Amino acid sequence: MVGIAPICLAALASAQASGVSPHPGEAGGAGLAIRCAKALVCPLDPSQVQVMDNVRILIRDGLIEAIGPARDITVPRGFDSIDVGQGWVMPGMIDLHSHIGGGGINDGVYQTNPGLSVRPTVVPGNARLRLALSAGVSTILFIPGSATNMGGIGLLLRTAPERYEEMVLLDPGSLKIAQADNPKRWGYGMARIMLNWQIRDTVRRGLAYARRWQAFEEREGPRPERMVHLDIFRALLAGTPISVHTQVHQVVLSTLRILVEEAGLNTFIDHGTFDGYLAAAKAEELGVPAILGPRSVSWKNRGRGIDHDGRFMGVAAEYQRRGHSMIGFNTDAPVVPQEELVVQAAMGARYGFDDSEAGTVRGVTIIPAKVVGIAESRGSIEVGKEADLVVVDGHPADPRNAVRLVFVGGRRVVDAEEERLW
Amino acid sequence: MVARALGTGLAIAGLWACAAPAPGLSPVPLAAEGELRALGPDEEGTIWSCARILTVDGSDRIFDPGMIAVQGGRIAYVGPPLAVPAGYEVRSMGNTWAVPGMVDLHSHIQAGGWGDINDMVRPVNPELSTRPTIRPSNPAIKVACAGGVTTLFGIPGSGTSIGGFGVVYKTKTDAGYEETVVRDPGGMKVAQNFNPQRGPEELGGSWAGLGWILRDINKKAVAAARDGRDDPALANLVRVHTGELPVLIHCASAEGVANTVRMWKVEFGTECVVSHGSWDGYKAARFAAENGVPVNHGPRTMNFRSMERPERFVGTAAEYEAAGVPDFSLNTDAGIIPQEELFLQASMSARFGADAYRMLRAVTAHPADSFRLGNRLGSLEAGKDADIVFYSGDPLDPRSRVELVLIEGEVQYSPDLDGQWF
Numbered sequence: 001m002v003g004i005a006p007i008c009l010a011a012l013a014s015a016q017a018s019g020v021s022p023h024p025g026e027a028g029g030a031g032l033a034i035r036c037a038k039a040l041v042c043p044l045d046p047s048q049v050q051v052m053d054n055v056r057i058l059i060r061d062g063l064i065e066a067i068g069p070a071r072d073i074t075v076p077r078g079f080d081s082i083d084v085g086q087g088w089v090m091p092g093m094i095d096l097h098s099h100i101g102g103g104g105i106n107d108g109v110y111q112t113n114p115g116l117s118v119r120p121t122v123v124p125g126n127a128r129l130r131l132a133l134s135a136g137v138s139t140i141l142f143i144p145g146s147a148t149n150m151g152g153i154g155l156l157l158r159t160a161p162e163r164y165e166e167m168v169l170l171d172p173g174s175l176k177i178a179q180a181d182n183p184k185r186w187g188y189g190m191a192r193i194m195l196n197w198q199i200r201d202t203v204r205r206g207l208a209y210a211r212r213w214q215a216f217e218e219r220e221g222p223r224p225e226r227m228v229h230l231d232i233f234r235a236l237l238a239g240t241p242i243s244v245h246t247q248v249h250q251v252v253l254s255t256l257r258i259l260v261e262e263a264g265l266n267t268f269i270d271h272g273t274f275d276g277y278l279a280a281a282k283a284e285e286l287g288v289p290a291i292l293g294p295r296s297v298s299w300k301n302r303g304r305g306i307d308h309d310g311r312f313m314g315v316a317a318e319y320q321r322r323g324h325s326m327i328g329f330n331t332d333a334p335v336v337p338q339e340e341l342v343v344q345a346a347m348g349a350r351y352g353f354d355d356s357e358a359g360t361v362r363g364v365t366i367i368p369a370k371v372v373g374i375a376e377s378r379g380s381i382e383v384g385k386e387a388d389l390v391v392v393d394g395h396p397a398d399p400r401n402a403v404r405l406v407f408v409g410g411r412r413v414v415d416a417e418e419e420r421l422w
Numbered sequence: 423m424v425a426r427a428l429g430t431g432l433a434i435a436g437l438w439a440c441a442a443p444a445p446g447l448s449p450v451p452l453a454a455e456g457e458l459r460a461l462g463p464d465e466e467g468t469i470w471s472c473a474r475i476l477t478v479d480g481s482d483r484i485f486d487p488g489m490i491a492v493q494g495g496r497i498a499y500v501g502p503p504l505a506v507p508a509g510y511e512v513r514s515m516g517n518t519w520a521v522p523g524m525v526d527l528h529s530h531i532q533a534g535g536w537g538d539i540n541d542m543v544r545p546v547n548p549e550l551s552t553r554p555t556i557r558p559s560n561p562a563i564k565v566a567c568a569g570g571v572t573t574l575f576g577i578p579g580s581g582t583s584i585g586g587f588g589v590v591y592k593t594k595t596d597a598g599y600e601e602t603v604v605r606d607p608g609g610m611k612v613a614q615n616f617n618p619q620r621g622p623e624e625l626g627g628s629w630a631g632l633g634w635i636l637r638d639i640n641k642k643a644v645a646a647a648r649d650g651r652d653d654p655a656l657a658n659l660v661r662v663h664t665g666e667l668p669v670l671i672h673c674a675s676a677e678g679v680a681n682t683v684r685m686w687k688v689e690f691g692t693e694c695v696v697s698h699g700s701w702d703g704y705k706a707a708r709f710a711a712e713n714g715v716p717v718n719h720g721p722r723t724m725n726f727r728s729m730e731r732p733e734r735f736v737g738t739a740a741e742y743e744a745a746g747v748p749d750f751s752l753n754t755d756a757g758i759i760p761q762e763e764l765f766l767q768a769s770m771s772a773r774f775g776a777d778a779y780r781m782l783r784a785v786t787a788h789p790a791d792s793f794r795l796g797n798r799l800g801s802l803e804a805g806k807d808a809d810i811v812f813y814s815g816d817p818l819d820p821r822s823r824v825e826l827v828l829i830e831g832e833v834q835y836s837p838d839l840d841g842q843w844f
Contacts (some may be wrong), residue, residue: 266841299565301592312843343766349821352842398819400772419702420735421726421774 024080025059025387025410031079032059032410035070036391040090040358044379046325046403050358057089059387064411067381083389087404090361090381092138092388094368095341096174096243096291097270097330100128101142101157108147112202113174115229116152118142125162128338133159134414134421135339136390136403139169141372142238146178149198153232154243156372160408164354172235173372178245179255181414196254203263207234239266241372243291249269252279260286268371274298277318289326289371292316293337296347314351316363327359328367339422348396360397450522458491458499461509467493468831472515472812478522478786479801482779492808495830500802515812521782522801523572523809524730524764526788527670527696527718528753531587531761532576534560540581544640545618545626550586550658551607553646559595562761567593568835568843570811570824571764573604573790580613580672583626583635587658588670589613589642590795592809595834610662610703611791612636614682616672635682640690663682668693668793670718679706679717686781696793697753701725704738707745716749716792717742719784719788721759723771737774739781749792753785760842771816778818 017093027030037056056073058066066073075081078130099105102121107113122142132140138159144151156173159165165228169305177199180192210233215221236242242265246255256279257269269276269283271288275298283290319327327345336344345360353359371381377386387410393401403422414421442761462468475488479499491499491510504513530539536735538555541547556576557563572593578585590608594601614636620626626635626732643659653660661667662705669692674681679699686694695704696715700722710717725736742750752767754760759767768781790800798807808831815822824844827835835843 312565314842343666343820346820350823351844352823355821356472397821398816399766399769400818402773402775422735 011163014287023411025062025407025411025412027062027063029410031065031076031082032387032407033057033073033075033079034059034089034389034391034407035083036083036089037086038088039067039381040088040226040361040365040396041067041382042091042362043382044366044370044380045373046357046362050362055089057381057387057389059168059410062387062411064381064383064385064387065241066383082405084285084404086394087391088394088396088401089381090390090392090396091365092390092408093136093341093364093372093408094139094141094372094379095132095330095333095338095364096141096268096328096368096372097136098132098140098333098338099145100126100132100140100333100338101140102126102154103287105143106145106147106151108185111148111185111198112150113144113148113152113229114150114202114206114232116191117172118144118152118155119171122155122157122167122209124164128334129159129190131421132263132333132338133406133408134403134416134419135341136392136396136406136414137338137341138390138406138408139369139374140333141173141243141368143174144174144241146176146182149178149183149195150202151178156374158408159400160406160413169374170240170372172232172240174241174243175236176243176245177259180248180251181376182245184392190193192251192254196258200262201257203233203259203265207237207263208229209235210234236265238371243270244268245270247273249275249278252276252283256286256288257283260288271332272319273293273315275313277313277315277322277389278321280322280324284322284324284326287326289328289367290319290324291328291330291368291371292319292348293330293344294332294343297351301408312350312351314353316348318353320353320359326371327353327373328363328365329360342396343399349384349413350399355397423755425753428479435551439495446472454460458507460507461493463509465493467491467498467510467511469510469512469670470515470520470810470812470828471503471512472520473517474519475500475802476519476521476817477802478783488520489767490802490808490810492810492828492831495808495832496809497802497804497806497808499804515826518812518814519817519822520802520810520812522786522797522818523811523827523829524570524785525573525577525799526571526753526756526761526764526785526793527695527751527789527793528720529561529566529574529576529756529761529799530579531562531566531756532556532561532591533572533611536757539577540585541578541580542581545582545624545635546584547578547582547586547618548584549612549641549655550578551639551658552578552586552588553599553606556589556591556599557795558591559597563593564595564754564835565844566761567827567829568824568837569760569764569765570813570817570827571761572811572827572829572834573795574756574761575608575670575793577611577670579831580611580617583613583618583632584659584735585611585671586612586791587667590793592829593834594829604795604798606660607658607667609670610658612669612671612686614671614685615678629677629681637685637689640685644690658787662692663700665688665691665693665829668695670697670793672697674698674700674703676702676705677702680709681715683710683715687715693794698722698755699742700738702736704736704741704745707742707747711746711748714748716751716788717747718751718753718789718792719771720753720767723767724774734744737771737776738778739771739784740775743776749788750780751789752790753789763816766820769820772818779793782818 145152
């Protein structure tokens with residue numbers, strides 16, 4: 001149990017009660033200092049120190065101003081101070097495969113729907129978002145479902161704010177493509193071959209459209225006719241990632257071939273399960289990250305046993321064993337509850353994923369931040385970044401350690417002492 | 423200690439004289455604690471050493487490091503390392519922790535899937551048994567073993583008010599029914615409310631009807647016992663009413679748990695165990711405790727956004743523990759939660775506020791004791807079955823891995839030999 005100096009709680013409570021002045025830590029408020037037993041700092045470069053002992057973190061205007069050994073960092077005058085005792089601090093967690101932003105994530109009339117967006121379905125502050133936040137998940141990529149080959153545009157959302165405009169970090173956050181399986185339809189008569197043709201055909205049209213706009217902007221061509229449903233490809237050309245529901249060896253290979261090698265688009269493997277890990281070395285070679293889950297194992301009687309003759313394979317462990325360096329974890333929430341994101345990483349470790357360099361924590365923080373293009377501002381505890389922080393009783397990948405406090409933009413938004421949601 | 427364990431064992435063995443004998447287990451001449459005799463020329467035994475032993479015995483002894491001698495399928499010695507007498511094979515398990523094999527009283531994986539657990543023509547089926555459906559060493563059982571679960575009560579489903587009788591068996595990975603059975607019938611399965619509810623036009627459409635159906639059949643069994651009437655359909659139910667066999671009762675919610683205690687303990691005086699007890703069932707925990715009724719909790723171990731006003735989050739395992747129910751245990755209801763994740767039920771209950779060590783008891787000693795299997799199972803003590811699991815670290819931390827599973831002294835699972843199964 002993490003103890004908090006009661007005087008600080010009182011100060012925070014009175015600030016909240018007044019309801020007008022900014023809270024300590026957030027923009028415009030007093031500074032905030034947090035001392036903890038360990039900080040999982042998670043810089044992107046894995047050769048840098050990932051875990052620090054007896055740490056103080058200074059927060060001002062919602063950003064991290066300093067982090068280092070508590071003995072070296074004095075609390076500036078005017079700062080509120082919190083000591084979480086034996087508690088650990090980690091960056092706010094990020095899930096790149098989530099459907100809990102609202103409802104109505106599948107429009108199944110057409111086979112490819114690059115023009116659709118989950119935007120009109122977002123329900124700010126919904127109960128699942130609150131639960132996610134209470135578990136330290138501060139950012140989600142809210143994406144369409146996999147009922148069609150291209151479900152549409154996903155949004156990168158903060159889970160804490162109750163106003164839509166404050167929730168949205170990136171719009172578009174990604175284009176959702178479902179490479180095989182779920183989008184199959186019409187019973188007999190449609191196989192993966194046609195699904196892949198649909199994807200290739202739409203990507204080809206979309207990119208041609210986006211390039212016409214590029215030419216126009218570079219004064220090398222006429223103004224193209226606006227085709228709203230293909231506008232997303234202009235963003236893709238500029239680097240917005242494609243999140244690809246893909247799994248099984250040959251399907252992951254198709255993903256790499258069609259979207260990365262042929263189209264040259266920023267793509268990440270989403271799911272990547274069953275024996276998808278057999279394509280891990282190629283994915284690494286092409287710089288394609290893998291956000292794995294919700295299934296964590298491949299096994300003859302649970303998976304498809306295509307390569308492994310009944311042996312049990314931990315999916316993350318197998319990507320790692322093949323030299324893949326950008327491994328993250330997802331929940332596909334609500335397939336696995338959003339609040340159990342860190343348990344997904346922990347189970348990855350149980351199934352053989354090497355956690356000695358804090359890989360479980362990196363896989364739900366800095367790795368997804370990098371993949372979706374927000375590593376400059378989130379995903380690690382480094383000076384200048386957003387103060388999205390989670391206080392846990394101990395190592396977060398041991399589920400016996402509960403989340404005690406969550407800070408978003410420096411503001412304390414969850415306190416399990418006051419209200420425990422998970 | 424040894425004398426006490428042996429004494430209890432004999433007493434209970436007498437009580438359960440009619441239950442199936444322990445196949446393959448011959449009486450072992452037990453050494454007094456602290457000494458270990460040399461083996462004769464015809465005797466075989468193995469000594470297992472490791473970094474830590476959590477005995478989960480009545481005194482909660484922990485040995486750092488420790489040594490376990492196994493002979494004839496049973497534990498001959500557990501304690502600090504001693505000089506090894508002649509005749510023993512010595513096996514070092516290095517830095518691992520040894521814990522008792524886990525026991526789950528609510529499991530449906532005996533047939534290898536969801537099939538064959540519900541016969542739903544009649545609302546009560548005390549004449550039925552899961553015996554003909556058991557597929558020993560089926561793939562789900564093998565993975566359970568790899569997850570450190572060594573004993574299961576394989577029971578019917580909750581499709582009717584009395585599903586029938588279950589079998590207590592070991593999760594040996596390559597054995598037949600005769601080698602795996604611990605007790606058959608192991609006990610009865612009742613579903614007190616919710617699932618067995620029948621159509622509105624039938625008796626049993628409401629909980630009142632369900633209650634009547636159960637009371638009626640119980641009265642018939644009591645009368646049959648009193649009159650010495652030989653009714654094959656009621657024979658096993660009569661054994662429940664004579665206290666010869668325990669009964670596990672699917673119930674949930676406060677009124678469901680209270681009805682179970684009232685009918686099965688207060689009115690009929692059976693050896694009943696509440697199973698599930700979910701949602702606000704913990705509100706009847708004190709009533710269960712006062713009447714000495716054990717609770718086998720799960721798979722849901724928290725209550726959230728319930729009928730509570732104001733809404734609050736409740737870790738329900740902690741509530742049952744606080745109420746002092748005897749032999750509190752946890753279940754998976756496998757395959758609702760995969761059988762191999764029984765440990766995670768304990769970890770998550772700790773996350774939700776229960777004491778972590780008590781939750782280890784809840785998957786080892788307590789389920790064994792509450793089903794009167796404590797003479798053989800549930801802790802590492804001289805005289806008990808050598809069902810031992812070696813973990814790479816703390817058994818409730820998912821990052822720890824199962825390194826070896828012994829059942830009755832025989833290696834059933836070793837990732838080194840078989841590859842990792844879980």
